[in-house]
Amino acid sequence: MKASKLLPACLMACVMGMSFGARAEAMDLPVEGEMPSFKGATGWLDAQPLTPAELRGKVVLVDFWTYSCINSIRQLPYLRAWARKYKDQGLVVIGVHSPEFAFEKNPDNVRQALKDLRVGAPIATAIDSDHGVWLDFNNEYWPAIYLVDARGRIRHHVFGEGEYEQTERVIQQLLTEAGARNVDQALVVGDGRGIEAAPDLANLKSPETYVGSERAENFVSKGGRLFSSRSVYAAPDSLSLNHWALVGDWTIGKHSAVLNTVGGRIVYRFHARDLHLVMGPRENGSAVRFRVLIDGKPPGAAHGIDVDAQGNGTLFAQRLYQLIRQAEPITDREFEIEFLDAGAEAFVFTFG
Incomplete structure (x- = not known):
């Protein structure tokens, strides 16, 4: 075992399961x-x-x-x-x-x-x-x-x-x-x-993506003071795969971003069956309504368990929300979430 350094990331093993037959031979299991x-x-x-x-x-x-x-x-x-x-x-x-x-x-x-x-x-x-x-x-x-x-x-x-x-x-x-x-x-x-449900590894081409300043990558918002307290951000004209942007008035902290005014958005171009976002009302805040679009339209049958076919959902607690689960064929798609109330706090995107 390695040194006791706390790494802020979940880990997915490359091997999701191995076949060992009906009855395996005894394994050599060293004392660790x-x-x-x-x-x-x-x-x-x-x-x-x-x-x-x-x-x-x-x-x-x-x-x-x-x-x-x-x-x-x-x-x-x-x-x-x-x-x-x-x-x-x-x-x-x-x-x-x-x-x-x-x-x-x-x-x-x-x-x-x-x-x-x-x-x-x-x-x-x-x-x-x-x-x-x-x-x-x-x-x-x-x-x-x-x-x-x-x-x-x-x-x-x-x-x-x-x-x-x-x-x-x-x-x-x-x-x-x-x-x-x-x-x-x-x-x-x-x-x-x-x-x-197990991830669809064959179609999983988007990585875990943090919204807070400590580990954020591929952040491409225009305007504002990038990752420096409160700023107003705008989306670029187009997004490349796995690039994302904040839109609206946000305060970005070490581990999350908090929306200060109504109507803020997050956009992300992804490639995966499932899209999740860890988020919720900021601590001690009221419920926050939101709406999800995929390629500019309501998700329909591609909606996750935390939204309806029109993309509507509500944040009641800070947790992981499944927003998209789509059927094949899986292609590059543009995800957008708009918050209809202030006070949403977003932490990390994950995919499956």
Whole structure:
């Protein structure tokens, strides 16, 4: 494991799944170190605080995630299925919720996100708002899985989504090593639907794109003082693929941009099946109405789950919103979101 540097980015593994046959041979799983404690957690949901001593004799899956990260969200169908399937044979699944953005540090927000995303017992959630557990594991990625054997030793890790078949084979092997009998060798089938559906990698040509000044790339707005406090921006005459622009009166901070007046827009030329935007009303703000267009028209059948066919939606909370899910053929498209109220705050675009 690398140094404990907090990287503000979700990670997608290049391998989304590998075939290992009906029954895999035993794998050589080296010891990667002892499992650290969870003493840095600021709270627990769906479980009492857990310690390495209490977990001895169990196989433990530790998953670092955060609720606005699309890569973490797409992993959830497998985590739920493994937690249910192997619970009685000695598997404990612990989700360590380590926030990327400030709004994800609020325990009430985390509690609501767990409800919305159907994450609950038998998955235990450690709230890691101060990144204490993250640092003790020397973790660097969202999502990241660590598999721990019954002796408390880390034996396998996966950085990013994917590699689900191999991960489950490791779970089965560690359970068998721990003395579990008749471990079912069948593999779960991910049933990701809606926002949890696996990405369309063949058509994914747009990268995660941050709106805040710290990590923004391909920002091409005209006018204003680019990335310097409050300014009025305009869109260029045309956009190249993966370039984007703010339009209107915005205040750009380190991690986000806040709209100051009604009618501001964001435009982005993208190439992907799905387009998501992490956004919401600014902290303690009122709901914000918005309208989405694709190539200048309402999205129709290409609308995401958070808008209707006319492109209408409302921001009630700071979270990830799915705005576009289109059918093939996938081509370069121009996305536009207009906010009908002031106070919208935008953080990052992600695609799938």
